[in-house]
Amino acid sequence: MTRLHSVIIAAMIALCPLLAAGAGQARAPDLPFAGGCDLVKAGKLSYRGTCAVLRTKVTAEDTSGRCTGEVITVKIPGRGEANLLRGVGKDCASQFLDSPVTFIGEDSEGWLVVSTEAGKVLRFEPGPEPGLPVLDGFLAGMDSCTPSEALKTFFENLSDSYATPPDAPDGPVAATETPVIWPPGGLLAPELVAAQKVGPRVQIDVALQGNYLGLPVARVQYDYRPEGGGFLEQSLVFESPRAEVVARFGAAIDQAERTLRAETGDRNRAYIAEGEPGRLVCVFPE
Known part of the structure; x- marks a missing residue:
């Protein structure tokens, strides 16, 4: 099992207490966010309602130096989880539902829109940004010209x-x-x-x-x-x-x-x- 798989599994476990809050209620960056989402398959609306969203940072350590970015885990009630790897770097192309992503971006309401080669389109409230790592120890001394x-x-x-x-x-x-x-x-x-x-x-x-x-x-x-x-x-x-x-x-x-x-x-x-x-x-x- 790779570190990236471990990150995804940890994100899915964190989503288990699904939708304990009402739709649109923001959570801390390391907890699930409950927000609206729409799923379209083959041109037809398959689901519209509330999804749980968890955004987890992916580091170079997680992927043996191949990429950085985040895993966005979306849980649709009655449909299971779907993981969006949104990455930057070598061999780190974005994927969703195990299919290459053809488009990802924000619409006019600030929702993320994701489409795949398989023809699926998911639109959802992204929730809060994942927490950024603390680099205080590594960058210590930058403000005094005495690098660590x-x-x-x-x-x-x-x-x-x-x-x-x-x-x-x-x-x-x-x-x-x-x-x-x-x-x-x-x-x-x-x-x-x-x-x-x-x-x-x-x-x-x-x-x-x-x-x-x-x-x-x-x-x-x-x-x-x-x-x-x-x-x-x-x-x-x-x-x-x-x-x-x-x-x-x-x-x-x-x-x-x-x-x-x-x-x-x-x-x-x-x-x-x-x-x-x-x-x-x-x-x-x-």
Whole structure:
């Protein structure tokens, strides 16, 4: 049994106390949500009523690095469960009722509409977003330019996985055969990483899903120098507006920089970049 199968089974077990709440009553992200749904088969309405919906995050660890995304488990009274794998990454195409999905999107009312090659169409209220993983330990020190050992190891792994000669031309950098280890667990899907050489440095961008100290993050960026190695710059891009990032990290960044310079004379510099969304940047001396 794979980790992904375990995730799906756990989601189905969580749905057993079916429809304990009335239709449309929202639940916490890790509990079933009771909402309206319509199922059409062969062009005819097969069911209209209330379904239980549970959304469960799928991580790279669950799928041996192939994809990330979520499993949406829908239980239709008297019809059983149906699992929608809604994923991004290698070998992670969305499926529903064991049939490839031909379309998935939101309608004007915010309901999810899913159609399959087998001709089934399900329309349902999606309920709350699944909870995001907490990345506080992994991303610790991003706000003080003192990255955790796990994050430093991750950056070094990225340098090896996207190694390129110093005299290589500018442009995209292809991954080597060295896999990218995701410290929270598993391998990182290659589709989540983009790398390019710009002058004397290589810039690597990694898409993330999670929270850091209460704010949702979108990606982490890392620059290194192929010749001589070493970090040049690291950035944490949030999904939150800059004002929220300033409110959360501004005072701590100022204090950390004053302490660092007073105690060690280190010239590492952390700051919150201008523009939207909020971006926390660390610049290291060359």
